[in-house]
Amino acid sequence: MTTITIANAGRHDGQEVTIRGWLYNLRESGKLLFPIFRDGTGIIQGVCSLKESPDAFNALKGLTQESSVIVTGKIRAEQRAPGGYEIGITGIQVVQKVPEATPFPIQLKEHGVDFLLDQRHLWIRTPRQAAILRIRAQAVKSARDFMDAQGYTLTDAPMFTPAACEGTTTLFEVNYIDDQKAFLTQSGQLYIEATAMALGKVYTFGPTFRAEKSKTRRHLTEFWMLEPEAAYAGLDDMMELGEGLVSAIVQGVVKHRSRELETLKRDVKKLENIKAPFPRITYEEAVAVLQKNGNPTKFGDDFGGDEETVISRSFDRPVMVHHYPSAIKAFYMQPDAQRPDLALSFDMLAPEGYGEIIGGSQRIHDFDLLVQRLKQNNLPEEAFQWYLDLRRYGSVPHAGFGLGLERTVAWICGTEHIREVIPFPRMLYRVYP
RNA sequence: UCCCCGGUAGCUCAAUGGUAGAGCAUUCGGCUGUUAACCGAAGGGUUGCUAGUUCGAAUCUAGCCCGGGGAGCCA
Structure with a gap:
C-alpha cells in the first residue's frame, strides 16, 4: 500500500492508497459519511458507506474533530468533492480519538483574535x-x-x-x-x-x-x-x-x-x-x-x-x-x-x-x-x-x-x-x- | 506612556433600566452525495472585578483588571 500526501493525491487517481493525518471535519448523512482529512499538505474529502465498509463506518461515525487517523481507500476524481478528488474509504485506524469532553476548540468558523492567539x-x-x-x-x-x-x-x-x-x-x-x-x-x-x-x-x-x-x-x-x-x-x-x-x-x-x-x-x-x-x-x-x-x-x-x-x-x-x-x-x-x-x-x-x-x-x-x-x-x-x-x-x-x-x-x-x-x-x- | 474601542454559555454574537437569548460546539435521535451539510431534542451563565445610583443593573456612574487598534519608536 502506497502512503501518499494529500497534496499529491491527484497523481494517484484510481489507486488504493494510505493517508496519515487528522480528521478536519465530519458530515454525516445517515448511512453515508463525508469526513474531510488533513495531513499538513492539504485537505481531501472522504466517503464512507455503511453498506460497503461497515467496520470503517462504525470507527468513523461520531469521531471528533482533529482525531488522528490512518485512512486507506481509493483516490478518484469527483466533481462534487472540494479540490476535485476524494478518497473512497475502505479502512480506517484511529490513532487517537479526541475525547468528547474536551473537543478541539477551533471550529470551522470565525473566531476572535484573543482566543486564537491563546490557542496558537x-x-x-x-x-x-x-x-x-x-x-x-x-x-x-x-x-x-x-x-x-x-x-x-x-x-x-x-x-x-x-x-x-x-x-x-x-x-x-x-x-x-x-x-x-x-x-x-x-x-x-x-x-x-x-x-x-x-x-x-x-x-x-x-x-x-x-x-x-x-x-x-x-x-x-x-x-x-x-x-x-x-x-x-x-x-x-x-x-x-x-x-x-x-x-x-x-x-x-x-x-x-x-x-x-x-x-x-x-x-x-x-x-x-x-x-x-x-x-x-x-x-x-x-x-x-x-x-x-x-x-x-x-x-x-x-x-x-x-x-x-x-x-x-x-x-x-x-x-x-x-x-x-x-x-x-x-x-x-x-x-x-x-x-x-x-x-x-x-x-x-x-x-x-x-x-x-x-x-x-x-x-x-x-x-x-x-x-x-x-x-x-x-x-x-x-x-x-x-x-x-x-x-x-x-x-x-x-x-x-x-x-x-x-x-x-x-x-x-x-x-x-x-x-x-x-x-x-x-x-x-x-x-x- | 498617551488616545480610541471592547469584555454576556466552550466559541461567535444578540439583549440599552423590567423573567439572560440565538447559532456553532458537546450529548441523544433522524437522514445514501454532503459542501462551515441539514432536521428534531437536551445539558450548559456569579454578564471581567469592586463599589455606587435605583424598587429593580448585562444595561447608568466611578475605580481597577484583561484584551484589541493606533500614536510615539521602529523592521
Whole structure:
C-alpha cells in the first residue's frame, strides 16, 4: 500500500492508497459519511458507506474533530468533492480519538483574535495558517538562495550584546554570568560590520528583540531580520541589492507556493508585478508627494504609518525613499558629501499599505566623525571601542540594510497583522503559548 | 506612556433600566452525495472585578483588571 500526501493525491487517481493525518471535519448523512482529512499538505474529502465498509463506518461515525487517523481507500476524481478528488474509504485506524469532553476548540468558523492567539499551538493546524507558514519558509529559502548567489556569506551575530546598537529603542536586559548585565540584540548590524571587514560581503539572519511598547499590526517583540553588509559598498549598491532581494523573495513564493497563495485568496497578479527595478525617490520628493496629497508633513519630519501608506499607494511596486535628514536617522549613518544635512540612507516601503520592510544606509567610516556622533547621542564610548576599532584598522566605506521578514511575508500573504506569519508570535503582554 | 474601542454559555454574537437569548460546539435521535451539510431534542451563565445610583443593573456612574487598534519608536 502506497502512503501518499494529500497534496499529491491527484497523481494517484484510481489507486488504493494510505493517508496519515487528522480528521478536519465530519458530515454525516445517515448511512453515508463525508469526513474531510488533513495531513499538513492539504485537505481531501472522504466517503464512507455503511453498506460497503461497515467496520470503517462504525470507527468513523461520531469521531471528533482533529482525531488522528490512518485512512486507506481509493483516490478518484469527483466533481462534487472540494479540490476535485476524494478518497473512497475502505479502512480506517484511529490513532487517537479526541475525547468528547474536551473537543478541539477551533471550529470551522470565525473566531476572535484573543482566543486564537491563546490557542496558537492549535490554530496553526488550520489550512490558512499552515499555508502562511509554508510561504514564510519559502521566503526564507528564496532570500538565502539569493544572498548566497550574490556572493554574500552568512555570519551569525550574537543574541547577547553588551550595549545598544542604536541607543534609542528599549532593550531587554538579562542577567549574564556573575552579575554582569547583558541585553538581547535589537540588530546584528554592528557585528556584521565587523565580519564584512573580515569577509567582504556578509549577512546575518536571525531573531531580534525590541522591548518597545508598540501595539500595532506591524510590530512584534521578537522578529526575524535579514541584514546584509558589504565593504566598499555605498547607498546605491544597497538599493540595488534590496530590490533584487525582495524581487527574489516574492518571485520565489509565486513560483513555488502558488497553492498556498490560492488558499489565502491572494491576488497573485499584484505579486507577479513585483520585479526589479523599483522606483526610487528622495526624501524631499516624498515630502512633496505627501503635500500634494494634503498631508501636513514638512521637511525634517519623519514619516509615520499614515505617511508611508500615502507614499506607497502612489506606486504598484515597493518604493525606495532615500536621503533622509540625518537628524531623524541613526547615529552611524554617513552624511551625503554634497548635502551634509542628509544621510546616505534609504527605506523600502511595501505597497498596499504595508509600509517599511527595509531600512538601510551607508555607514560612517571616519573615526573622528563616528566618535563625534556617539557623543552627540550620549552613547557610552567604552562599550563601542571594538566598533571604533573597525575605523582604526583599515576603515573603508561600507553599507547595509535590514529586511523585516514578518513584514515582508505579511505583505506577500496579504494578512491583516504580522502576528499570523510567525509560528509563535511574541508581542506586548503576550508570551503564551 | 498617551488616545480610541471592547469584555454576556466552550466559541461567535444578540439583549440599552423590567423573567439572560440565538447559532456553532458537546450529548441523544433522524437522514445514501454532503459542501462551515441539514432536521428534531437536551445539558450548559456569579454578564471581567469592586463599589455606587435605583424598587429593580448585562444595561447608568466611578475605580481597577484583561484584551484589541493606533500614536510615539521602529523592521
